[in-house]
Amino acid sequence: MTDSIKVTVRVPATSANLGPGFDTLGLALALYDEVEVGLVDPGDPRSRSVGIEVTGEGAGELDDGEGHLIVKTMRLTFDRMGLPQPRGIRLRCLNRIPHARGLGSSSAAICAGILAARALAGAPYPAVDGPDPAGGQAGPGRPGARREFTDDDVFALATEIEGHPDNVAPCLAGGLTIAWTDQSNAPHMVKLIPHADIRPVAIIPRHRLSTEVARGLLPKDVPHSDASANAGRAALLVAALTERPERELLLAATEDRLHQNYRAPAMPQSADLVQRLRGLGVPTVVSGAGPTILAFSTVDTQDLIAPEVGTDWHIQPLDVETRGACVVSPETR
Numbered sequence: 001m002t003d004s005i006k007v008t009v010r011v012p013a014t015s016a017n018l019g020p021g022f023d024t025l026g027l028a029l030a031l032y033d034e035v036e037v038g039l040v041d042p043g044d045p046r047s048r049s050v051g052i053e054v055t056g057e058g059a060g061e062l063d064d065g066e067g068h069l070i071v072k073t074m075r076l077t078f079d080r081m082g083l084p085q086p087r088g089i090r091l092r093c094l095n096r097i098p099h100a101r102g103l104g105s106s107s108a109a110i111c112a113g114i115l116a117a118r119a120l121a122g123a124p125y126p127a128v129d130g131p132d133p134a135g136g137q138a139g140p141g142r143p144g145a146r147r148e149f150t151d152d153d154v155f156a157l158a159t160e161i162e163g164h165p166d167n168v169a170p171c172l173a174g175g176l177t178i179a180w181t182d183q184s185n186a187p188h189m190v191k192l193i194p195h196a197d198i199r200p201v202a203i204i205p206r207h208r209l210s211t212e213v214a215r216g217l218l219p220k221d222v223p224h225s226d227a228s229a230n231a232g233r234a235a236l237l238v239a240a241l242t243e244r245p246e247r248e249l250l251l252a253a254t255e256d257r258l259h260q261n262y263r264a265p266a267m268p269q270s271a272d273l274v275q276r277l278r279g280l281g282v283p284t285v286v287s288g289a290g291p292t293i294l295a296f297s298t299v300d301t302q303d304l305i306a307p308e309v310g311t312d313w314h315i316q317p318l319d320v321e322t323r324g325a326c327v328v329s330p331e332t333r
C-alpha cells in the first residue's frame with residue numbers, strides 16, 4: 001500500500017543570539033533536516049496510526065507516536081487551518097541538525113511540521129471521522145471552513161510553539177534575520193544577506209543542554225549598563241555581518257552581557273573555549289542557548305581554531321543558508 005499523498009520539506013539549522021542579539025538575531029546555516037510526510041490511504045491498515053522512521057540525530061530516542069514534535073506541530077497546524085485531522089501520518093525523518101546543542105533543531109522540526117501540514121492541506125486526504133487522535137474535539141468550522149494560511153501565519157505559529165522568534169525567523173527565511181514581537185505578541189522579521197566574507201564555523205560538543213534549562217539560568221532583571229552595551233553591540237553586529245566583515249569590528253560586535261555569562265555554569269567548557277578563541281582574536285559566541293559555539297573565521301584566523309579546540313569537539317564550517325525552509329517535493333509553494 002502507498003501513501004495517498006506525500007510531501008518533503010527541508011529545513012535549515014540556525015544559530016540564534018550571535019552574542020549580543022539575545023532572542024533577536026539569528027543566522028541560517030547550510031545544514032538541513034529533511035522530512036517526508038505521507039498521509040495514508042483510508043483502506044490501508046496503517047491508516048489509524050502514526051508511523052515514524054528516523055535516520056540520524058535522535059534515532060531510537062525520540063517519541064515515535066503522537067508525542068513526536070513534528071506530529072504535534074502538524075496536528076496543531078491542521079486545527080489552526082480549520083481542517084479536520086488526517087488519519088494515519090507517516091514521517092520519514094533524515095535528521096542532520098544535532099539536538100539540544102544550540103543549533104535550532106526544535107525550531108527546524110516545528111517549521112517542518114507547519115510547512116508540511118500547509119502543503120498537505122491543498123489535497124484531499126482521509127480525515128478522522130471519530131475522535132481526534134491528538135485528543136482534541138472536532139469543532140465547528142473544521143471541514144468547510146478552511147482558511148488561507150499565509151507565511152505570516154506560519155511564522156506566528158512557529159514562534160508561538162517555540163516561544164521566541166530568533167531561530168524560527170532564519171529557519172523560515174534564510175540569511176541573517178532581526179526578529180521581534182510587537183505589543184500583541186505578533187512576530188516580525190527583517191531578513192538581510194550577510195557579506196560573502198562571513199564564514200561561520202560551528203564547534204559542537206558531544207554533550208547536550210536543553211534550551212529550557214539554559215533559559216532557566218537567566219536573571220529576571222539586568223543592569224541598565226549591560227542592556228545598553230548589548231544594544232550598541234547588536235547594532236554594530238548587523239553592520240559588521242552585512243557591510244564590514246572585519247575581524248576587529250566582529251570581535252567588538254560579538255561581546256555579550258545579557259546571557260552568556262549567566263549560562264556559563266551549565267556549559268563551562270563552552271564558556272572557556274569562547275574566551276580562549278576570543279583571546280586569540282577570533283570573534284566567537286555561544287550558539288543559541290549552547291553548548292555549541294560559533295566562530296566567525298577570517299583568512300587570518302582560520303588556522304587558529306583547530307589547534308585551540310582540540311579533539312573533543314566537532315569543528316564544522318558551514319555556509320550561510322540564504323533561501324530558508326522549503327517544500328522540495330512536490331513544489332507546491
Ligand SMILES: Nc1ncnc2c1ncn2[C@@H]1O[C@H](COP(=O)(O)OP(=O)(O)O)[C@@H](O)[C@H]1O
Pocket residue numbers: 033058062068069070093095098099100101102103104105106107109209210211212288289
Ligand atoms: N527533528 C526532530 N524531531 C523531533 N523532535 C525534535 C527534533 N529536533 C528537535 N527535537 C526536540 O527538541 C529538543 C531539542 O530542543 P532544544 O532544547 O530547544 O534544543 P535546540 O533547538 O537548540 O537543538 C530535542 O531533544 C527533541 O525533543
Ligand SMILES: N[C@@H](CCOP(=O)(O)O)C(=O)O
Pocket residue numbers: 014015016017022023024101102103104105106164166167211214215259287288289290
Ligand atoms: N534566544 C534563545 C535561542 C535558543 O536557541 P537554541 O538553538 O539553543 O534553541 C535563547 O538563547 O534561549
